[in-house]
Amino acid sequence: MASKEFLTISIIMFTEVIGWTLILPFLPYYAEEFGASPLIVGLILSTFSIFQFISAPIIGKLSDRYGRKPLLIISQVSTMTGFLMLGFANSLLMIFLSRLVDGLFGSNMTLTRAYLTDLSKGRKRRKQISYFGAIFGFGFFIGPAVGGLLAAINYAVPSLVAAGVSLVTIVLTILFLKETVVVKKKVKITKEDFIPVKDFIYGLKIKSLKRYFTVFSLFSLSFVLVTSSLALFVKHQLGVGPENVGLIMMVIGLVRILFQLLILPRLIDREDIMQLVDAGLLMSAIGMLLVFFVDSMWLLYLIGVLFSVGSGLTRPMIIAEVSELVKKRERGRIMGVIDSIGSIAQITGPLIGGMIINYLYPGYLGIIGGSLMLVALLVELLYKRTEERFI
Template sequence: MDSASNTATSRNNAAFAFIFVTVMLDMLAFGIIIPVLPHLIVQLIGGSIARAAVWTSAFGTLYMLMQFVCSPVQGTLSDRFGRRSVILISSFGLGVDFIVMAITPVLWLLFLGRGVSGMCAASFSTANAYIADIVPKEKRAAAFGALGAAFGIGFIVGPALGGFLGHFSIRLPFWVAACLSLLNFCYGFFVLPESLPPERRTKRFDWSHANPFGALVLLRRYPQVFAFAAVYFLMNLAQFSLNSTYVLYTDYRYGWGPQAVGYTLAFVGLCSGLVQAVLVRQLMPKLGESKLIMIGLPLCVAGYMFFGLSSTAWLFLLGIPFLCLGGLAGPPAQALMTQQVDPHEQGRLQGALTSLASLAGIFGPALFANLFALFISDHAPAHLPGISFVLAALLLVVAAFIANYAIRHMHPHHATSHADGGAAALAAELSPLAGTVAHEPLPTDQSESSP
C-alpha cells in the first residue's frame, strides 16, 4: 500500500512539474514576442507608427477576445475528453502558429496568427484544472501560487530575451517561441499522464457549457463560487490599470524612460515571485485561505493608492511591496473556488475564470487609458494623473467587501485554515521548485496595451 501511495505521489509530482514547465514555457514564448511585435507591424504596414499603434491595440483586443471565447470551450473539452489531449494540442498549435507569424509577409496573416495564439493560450485554464485534479483541496492554494511563479518566470525572462534576439532579427523571437512551444509539446507527449480518469469525465460535450456566457452560469450554481468569481474579476480588472497606463504614467509624472520602467518591472516581478513562491506556502498552513484573502486585498489597495497619489518617484516605489503582498489573495481565492465545485466540473470552472480574466482584458485597457488621458488633458475635471490607480484601489475595496461576505456565509470547513499543514507539505514535496521566484504578470503585454 505504501509502495502504491509513493508511486502515485511520484507521478503527481512529475505531472505538476510538467504543468509548471508548460505554463512557464508558454509564458516565455508569449513574452519573447512582446518587444518585437509592434516593430514587425510597423514593417508590414510601411513604417507608419500612428497606424501601427492602432493595429497594436487591435492585436491586443483580439488576443483577449479569443481567450474569452475559447477558454470555456477548452475547459469543457477537457472535462469530456481529459486534460492531457487539450494541453498537448494547444502547445502544438502555438508552435505552428508562431512559425506562421515568423514567415508571414502580410499583416492580415499576422493578425490571424495573433487570434490563433489567443485560442491556444486559453489552455491555461486546462492547466489549472489539471492541478485541481491531482492536488488535494488543502494544498491547492500553494499549488496555484507555484503556478503564479511559472507565469512570472516566463514573463520576466521572455521580454528581456525577446529584446536581445530582436537585435539580430525582428523575426528571430518568433522562431524561438515556436521552438519552445514545440519542445513543450514533445516533452508532454512522452511525460505527461492524464489527470482525469474516464469515470470522472462528463458524459457528453455540451455547447451550452462551452460558450463563454453559458460557462459563467456554472458560477451562479455555487453562491460562494459566484462571489469569489466577482472578486477574481475585480482583481483582474484592477490589474489592467498597470497594463494600460504604467509606462505612460511614470513617464508623464516622473520622467522615467524605458530603462527605469524595465528595472521597476523586474523589481515588481521579483517581489511578486517571493510572495507567490514563498509567503503563500509559509502562511497558508498557519492562517488559512480566508485570512490570506482578507490580508492581501487591503495591502493591494494600499499599493494602488501609493501609485496613484505619490508625487515623487520614491513614494511610488514604496507602493510596490504593498502591491505585491496583495498577491497573497489570489491563490487562496482560486483554491476556495475549486473546493466548492464538483470534480467533473473543474475544467468548466477554470474556463469560466479565464473568460472572466479575458473579459477584464477586453474592457480594462480602454477604461483606464481613457481615464488617464482625460485627467491629464486641458478638459480634466481635476488634474489627477493617477486616477487609474485610484480607481483600481476602489475596485479592490469593493472586492474586499464581497470576499468578506462570501467568507462569512461559507461552509465552516472552508472558512478555517487546514490543520494538517498541507501547503507546507506541498512545498516540501515540490522542493525543486521552491526556490523559484516570480508571479503571474502584473503588466501583461505592455506593447499591446500602450499606444
C-alpha cells in the same frame, strides 16, 4: 501527488509563461511602429481575451470529457502559431490576427490549472498552487527582461523566440505529461459543447462560488487595467523604452518568486484563507494608488513590490478555494469560467487603459485601478460579514 507529474507540469508552465512574457514589454511599441494609437494598442491587447472568453470554458469542459493532454497540445500549437504570425507581421491587421489565433484555441492556463488541481487536494493543493505561483513569478522574472533586450535588436525577435519556447512545451507535453482524466467511454461532441455563454452562466449560478467570482472579477479588472497599460504608461509618463518595462516586470517576478516560495507556504495552513485575500487586496490597492504619483522608475519598483505580493496573495488563494468547492469532473469547466472572468477583464482593461492614456492623464490609471481594488476588498468583507451572521 506524484512529484514527477508536478515537475513535468511545472516545467511546461514555466516555459509557457516565458513564451508570452517575452512579448509583453515590446508589443505596444511594435504596434505603434505601424501607426497604432494607445486606444488601438488597447484593442490589440483585448483581441486575445475576446476569443479567450469564447474558447476557455469550451476547452476546459472538453478536457473534462476527453482528457487534459490532447486539448493542451492543441492549445499549445495555437499559441505557437500566434507567435509566428506576430514575428512575421507586416501590418496592424497581422498583429490583430496573431492575437486572435492565440486566443481562439490557446487556453494553456485553463488546462494547466485544471491538471494541477487533479493531482492534489486540500491544504496540499493550496501549497502546490502557491508553488505554481512561484513558477509563474520565475517566468515573469526572466521573460520580460529577455523580451525587452531582444526587442532592442528587432521587434520580431522576441516573437520568434517565444514561438521556439512554445515548441519546447509541445514536445514536453507529448513526451512526459501523463493523462489525469480517465475517459471511460467515447462521448460525441454536440453543439451544446460550443456555447460558451451557457458554461459561463452555469458557473456564475453556483451559490457557493458567487463570493469568489465577484471578488475575482473586480480584482482582475483592476489588475489588468494597470498591468496591460504598463508599457504605454512608462513610455508616455516617463519617456523610456521596452527594456525598462522588462526591468520592472523582472522586479515583480523576483518578488513573486521569493514571496511564494519562502513566505506564502507558511501562511496557507490557516483555516480562513480569505484573510490572506483581504491583505492582498489592500496591498494591491495601495500600490495602485501610488501610480498617480510616479515621476521616476524608482517609485515604480516600489509599487511593483507591493503589487507583486498583493496579487500573489489574492489570485492563487481564490483559485485554491474555488477548486476545493467543485467536483473533479467539473474542474476544467470551472477553471474555464475563471479564465472567462479574467478574459472579460482583459477585454475591458486594455481598452479603458488606452482611453485613459489617450484622452486623460496616465496617472489616473492608478486612481481608477486602486479604487476598483478597494471596492473588491469592501465586497469581500461584506460577504464575510453576511456569512458570519448565518453561522
